Amino acid sequence: MSYQETLDYLFNRLPMFSHIGAAAYKKDLANTIRLCEALGNPQRRFKSIHVAGTNGKGSTSHMLAAILQTAGYKTGLYTSPHLKDFRERIKVNGEMCCEAFVTQFTQRIRPLIEEIEPSFFEITVAMAFDYFASQQVDVAVIEVGLGGRLDSTNIITPELSIITNIGWDHMNMLGNTLEAIAGEKAGIIKPHIPVVIGESLPETKPVFERKAAGDNGIAPSPIFFAETTRYVTDWKYEQHQLAVEVADNRHQEHQVYHLDLPGIYQLKNLLTVLEAVTQLQQKGWRIDHQMVQQALRQVKKLTGLHGRWEIIHLHPLVVLDVGHNIDGIKQIREQLELSACKQLHIVMGMVKDKEVDKVLALLPAYATYYFTKAQIPRALDEKTLQQMAAKHQLKGYAFEEVNAALHKAIENASKEDMILVCGSVFLVGEVRNI
Incomplete structure (x- = not known):
């Protein structure tokens, strides 16, 4: 074969x-x-x-x-x-x-x-x-x-x-x-x-x-x-990167980490990773502070990670995020509240077995929506998603395929707008290069 x-x-x-x-x-x-x-x-x-x-x-x-x-x-x-x-x-x-x-x-x-x-x-x-x-x-x-x-x-x-x-x-x-x-x-x-x-x-x-x-x-x-064991004392979101100050309860030390993964939900993941590194060090793994600092600055380059508040275009800003469940959408909503833009456009598709109504209830009514679906049998039909969204005062258009939806969003957006693609890992995976 x-x-x-x-x-x-x-x-x-x-x-x-x-x-x-x-x-x-x-x-x-x-x-x-x-x-x-x-x-x-x-x-x-x-x-x-x-x-x-x-x-x-x-x-x-x-x-x-x-x-x-x-x-x-x-x-x-x-x-x-x-x-x-x-x-x-x-x-x-x-x-x-x-x-x-x-x-x-x-x-x-x-x-x-x-x-x-x-x-x-x-x-x-x-x-x-x-x-x-x-x-x-x-x-x-x-x-x-x-x-x-x-x-x-x-x-x-x-x-x-x-x-x-x-x-x-x-x-x-x-x-x-x-x-x-x-x-x-x-x-x-x-x-x-x-x-x-x-x-x-x-x-x-x-x-x-x-x-x-x-x-x-x-x-x-x-x-x-x-x-x-640790907590975030301060963080800054600048030029689509995170600078995070972390305090260690055991040593009263403060360290600043720079992350190339800009989603603010990475603050929680960072604390998990730092504690994991500590436990690995206790087991004899040779990992020093400088290595951690260096790696966190280039996670995407080193591992090829995509789809986590991933910016693929500027003016308008186009962001991909694989958030698809209740907690994931809550985290996206927090990120949106920190993101300045003139108008928000959301390209969205979901699968049938998620809690669609509860997810839709979390999304902002001020955005313009482009309802679509991934090309898999589990995907929720875009017309059905549009109808369900209307019950939550979310209004917009329906498209059979994500790239058609994204193209329309870009056509409608000004340079100061933001376009977010979310709701399904599979949907994000089908986005072609702009």
């Missing part, structure tokens, strides 16, 4: 969450274990860091990968979903895996695929582990796909576990309370392995503490809450 034929096979032969939603979610680790056993358990041949959470796990994973790269470690990075190229999911030192590897891996494992019928995600996890082992990485940062306890990535025993936060998302699979969702994500906590919690709530903190305490006879895990 050619590379394109291989992708067609993977996308069309295997149940894919981005296309069909919950039906593609396998509620056990059996297939992943079987796949990795057939590959010689590659996940045991490299060290790893495991990152879960409702929001922020992608940014946190990329920041940590950038820091480890800068510290001189050969660093793997597994994230999902991809925006443009399938190989974005599997990188080493910021470079995507090669097309030949994807093709050869799929051909090698195809008989087992036909036998056990794994999901698309299960195959990509096994592919990533096999690639990282073959590349002999020093460490791989592994982002959880969905939940944690039953996520395919949860067959690793990492150096460190991280849970960024808990919010309302994927309730049809993870549970209808914050405690239940936290319980699923706490499933990545392993005996004796330290865990960093980025943000906690009164409902979720006891869940993490019980899991880390090792109830039911399981050995305990050291647990660290990032929000209690």
